Amino acid sequence: MKSRLITALLVIALFTSSSGYGHHSAAGIDRTKTVTVEGTVKQFKWGNPHSWLEVEVANSKRASDIWNFEMNPPAFLVRSGWKSTSVKAGDKVKVTGRPFMNGEPGGIFVSLTLQDGQVLGAGQQPSQPAQR
């Protein structure tokens, strides 16, 4: 029962880490905040130009929402230890991202915590130009 009643843990904090995000406009994302949710991985895509992660999160209406997190490309993610096999459908995870201003479930991925406590970040540009 308790597992069915996992509630979304919302943590609002000042976002400080940088990101190489830039394929297109981060439409409606609040870059000053983060949101953290706990749930079950539904799908994980390892690919270009963006990886993405969908997590099923129980909500207060005894139902669930699909939280969709947009991630950096694999070339960035490997710098944070990611592999295509890092997560799979059914895994219990905690995910932190930058949320939508309009409250839609999802956002830009910041980090993920696996059940064993391992934390995987958003990665970074493989080669920063000099003087950047």
Add this chain to the structure above:
Amino acid sequence: MKSARTGTRIIALVVFSVIFAASDVSAQFQPPGALGALAPANLAKPRPKPPFDLTGTWLHGGGADNGFRFSPPPGFKLTPEAQVHFDAARKAQAEGKVYRDDIGQCWPSGVPIMMTRVWPIAMIQLPTAIFMVQELMNTMRFIYLDGRPHTDPDVAVRSFNGESIGHWENDTLVVDTTNFVPDHHWIDSGIPASDALHILERIRMINEGKTLEIEYTATDPKSWEGEWKWTKRWQRVDERDIAEVECLPELNEHMPTTHSNANVR
């Protein structure tokens, strides 16, 4: 004496014909017999040694005043047609939304924006042309250096990266780009490119060949008044190669930012 004069006339006629034929070789539609940029006979033609070779992998960034955006200059003035888009973009921004993010919907970014993505560009320089492949969506850009003119705008198939013709001026490669598409092509948020967009790039290699610097001059009388100028720089990223990067509908279905209600179409 008469035969010598006739011979001279024939030579003059041949030279004239060659020059005339060459001037008819437009960038897109080559007349029969014209040589493409990769034809060995074209590559082998005698040409002055270029002042630099930008073959390599380049990533935009580095230094001050080198942002990725091609923002309008202070005091800019838009045409009424462009002002409508600009105002809509500012309104969307004020509401925490984004106006017509066509790149997010898989439209090509187009010149000049394709040059300053966070993805590197592979550049290959040959005597006849420079080939660029931007890793993001693998968008291709060709700059012809073999003396061909621009295609007649009434004939040209317009494109997001336009038609680029380059020539060398001392240590600088001067590239003239026209024949752009007018739809789904933006200079900056809310600043549309029209079919009258014209971009001149002055490309130099600085910092002992480690930095590429491009001075942009852009005019578009259907979108803004006067010339807009920017200077951008790229750094070599020798330890990288570019990969296949597609923008696919099924990918976008799972991209929260591209299908969010925060998008204003």
